[in-house]
Amino acid sequence: MTIKQQLTEKLTLVLLQMGLETITPNIDYPADATHGDYSTNVALVGAKQVGKNPLELGEAIAAQMQKSSGELLEKVAVVRPGFINFWIKDAFLLKNVEQPDTSLQTELTGKKIMVEFAHPNTHKAFHIGHLRNITTGESIVRLLERVNVTVIRANYQGDVGMHIAKCLYGILHTPEFSLENAPTDLKERVTLLGKAYAAGSKAFEEDDTAKQEIGKINKQIYAKDPAIYDMYQTTRQWSLDYFDAIYKRLGTTYERLYFESEVYEAGKENVLDGLQKGVFKKSDGAIIFPGSQFGFHDRVFISGEGNPTYEGKDMGLAPLQFKEYNPDKIVHVVGPEQAGYFQVVFEAISQLLPETKGKEFHLIYGWVKLKQGKMSSRTGNVILGEWLLDEAKQKILASYDISDETAEQVAVGAVKYSFLKVSLNQEIAFDLDESISLEGNSGPYIQYTFARTQSVLRKSPQPPLPKGGGISNTLVPEERNLLLLLARFDEVIEEAAVRFAPNVLCTYLFELTQAFNAFYQKCPILKAEEASEKAFRLSLTAETGTVIKNGLKLLGIQAPPQM
Numbered sequence: 001m002t003i004k005q006q007l008t009e010k011l012t013l014v015l016l017q018m019g020l021e022t023i024t025p026n027i028d029y030p031a032d033a034t035h036g037d038y039s040t041n042v043a044l045v046g047a048k049q050v051g052k053n054p055l056e057l058g059e060a061i062a063a064q065m066q067k068s069s070g071e072l073l074e075k076v077a078v079v080r081p082g083f084i085n086f087w088i089k090d091a092f093l094l095k096n097v098e099q100p101d102t103s104l105q106t107e108l109t110g111k112k113i114m115v116e117f118a119h120p121n122t123h124k125a126f127h128i129g130h131l132r133n134i135t136t137g138e139s140i141v142r143l144l145e146r147v148n149v150t151v152i153r154a155n156y157q158g159d160v161g162m163h164i165a166k167c168l169y170g171i172l173h174t175p176e177f178s179l180e181n182a183p184t185d186l187k188e189r190v191t192l193l194g195k196a197y198a199a200g201s202k203a204f205e206e207d208d209t210a211k212q213e214i215g216k217i218n219k220q221i222y223a224k225d226p227a228i229y230d231m232y233q234t235t236r237q238w239s240l241d242y243f244d245a246i247y248k249r250l251g252t253t254y255e256r257l258y259f260e261s262e263v264y265e266a267g268k269e270n271v272l273d274g275l276q277k278g279v280f281k282k283s284d285g286a287i288i289f290p291g292s293q294f295g296f297h298d299r300v301f302i303s304g305e306g307n308p309t310y311e312g313k314d315m316g317l318a319p320l321q322f323k324e325y326n327p328d329k330i331v332h333v334v335g336p337e338q339a340g341y342f343q344v345v346f347e348a349i350s351q352l353l354p355e356t357k358g359k360e361f362h363l364i365y366g367w368v369k370l371k372q373g374k375m376s377s378r379t380g381n382v383i384l385g386e387w388l389l390d391e392a393k394q395k396i397l398a399s400y401d402i403s404d405e406t407a408e409q410v411a412v413g414a415v416k417y418s419f420l421k422v423s424l425n426q427e428i429a430f431d432l433d434e435s436i437s438l439e440g441n442s443g444p445y446i447q448y449t450f451a452r453t454q455s456v457l458r459k460s461p462q463p464p465l466p467k468g469g470g471i472s473n474t475l476v477p478e479e480r481n482l483l484l485l486l487a488r489f490d491e492v493i494e495e496a497a498v499r500f501a502p503n504v505l506c507t508y509l510f511e512l513t514q515a516f517n518a519f520y521q522k523c524p525i526l527k528a529e530e531a532s533e534k535a536f537r538l539s540l541t542a543e544t545g546t547v548i549k550n551g552l553k554l555l556g557i558q559a560p561p562q563m
Contacts, residue, residue: 036085043082054082117333121158122239123167143497165218166200267316366427417443421506449513453545
């Protein structure tokens with residue numbers, strides 16, 4: 001168990017012995033390190049329940065905790081208005097670091113969870129918003145796997161719909177977009193698709209004749225009309241090949257790729273079946289789900305022309321996902337604009353498949369904003385995901401004397417960390433210079449600190465203390481602070497996984513690297529006066545390097561050994 005879990009267990013037992021078993025203890029970290037290593041507000045919560053003074057109740061609880069402290073607690077103290085603070089024994093901190101928990105347990109452990117992320121549309125730009133989506137999904141997958149959750153990596157990609165008809169219209173009506181003279185380079189092909197989509201969107205809005213033709217093309221795609229289908233399949237594959245290259249660069253893989261083209265027919269059938277059962281209703285020639293009956297809003301699932309909408313296609317996707325994998329939960333990593341959409345869709349799914357109720361979850365992440373406004377693939381005003389990665393890499397190569405391979409690792413890490421370090425629901429105004437800085441809360445700063453630990457270890461002919469080597473000297477504050485943070489690593493993983501919050505891990509890694517750099521400046525390692533002191537500090541350095549590397553890995557970021 002982690003230290004937090006052991007404290008919780010001891011505190012729960014003390015409360016039971018005091019007749020306060022209805023109080024649920026909560027252990028946290030004090031904002032001020034001088035107030036202890038851990039803290040609880042249990043006396044404040046309990047005082048309201050039992051009608052006692054919180055300070056007096058805190059003193060009583062603290063006294064019992066001190067009696068049962070054993071090898072865990074050095075000191076227990078109460079501060080106004082009733083917080084109980086705990087200090088952990090140095091020897092126990094070291095023991096906890098040397099014997100890390102290899103089987104973390106949370107309420108999610110043993111569950112099967114599908115994480116559905118990325119969701120790019122073929123024939124459209126792959127922009128920086130997609131980068132945040134993939135970065136978020138990949139980190140959540142890794143965190144869940146670390147707490148022993150069975151994870152299915154899924155990706156639902158839009159490969160049919162009006163956006164594709166607009167793109168094909170743009171190709172057909174712009175001479176330089178001719179497929180006969182199509183470029184062979186994948187990036188150039190994707191650039192062509194982006195321009196064609198922007199041209200088709202403009203024509204759709206400004207020209208009624210073009211609008212009618214685009215509608216016809218859309219029907220031809222669904223009907224697999226030979227007059228257009230070869231062009232559709234060719235350009236669709238361009239997008240998919242490009243997506244695969246991006247996924248590889250980001251270190252992301254999928255167990256199942258779902259496509260709108262494979263679920264729209266089943267979705268329509270399921271909606272029509274639901275219509276017969278009274279789940280859906282007819283309205284002005286269309287078929288809707290009456291979300292207003294459930295406190296949401298009504299939405300169209302089959303249009304007046306008889307085509308399934310995005311909502312209707314989801315009625316084909318959900319049954320397929322549950323049939324193939326039978327997950328305990330499906331986590332959809334999608335932006336905030338779809339919040340209302342998912343409320344209705346999840347309710348509709350649960351009406352069709354009651355056994356799935358409560359198993360669908362929309363994980364919202366904030367927009368990545370530009371200073372000049374919101375991105376739009378319709379107008380072509382987008383920042384492409386690959387451009388951002390390339391630009392970061394070029395700036396890194398121009399600023400630091402490192403290899404091309406290392407620059408790639410740092411660039412990808414810089415972009416990913418910039419997305420992950422903020423809470424999911426927070427919008428981001430991406431700052432490229434800030435993201436690649438070796439100072440402050442950035443990916444390269446974390447990576448550089450890891451490289452520093454490896455540099456120290458390479459320079460030392462003396463090995464660190466073996467596991468169980470113990471502490472031979474009284475700890476200085478920088479040593480103890482580092483030791484305490486190392487001991488908290490598993491606790492942070494558990495919290496980040498359960499809350500679907502990679503930013504919790506980012507905050508921890510930044511604090512850990514700051515603590516190590518303070519230790520590095522204050523405490524001589526290779527020039528320590530005593531051999532035992534040197535060995536201990538090398539051990540701290542090695543353990544810090546291991547934790548940073550493992551933490552970065554959970555974020556989907558590589559840790560170059562040299563920078």
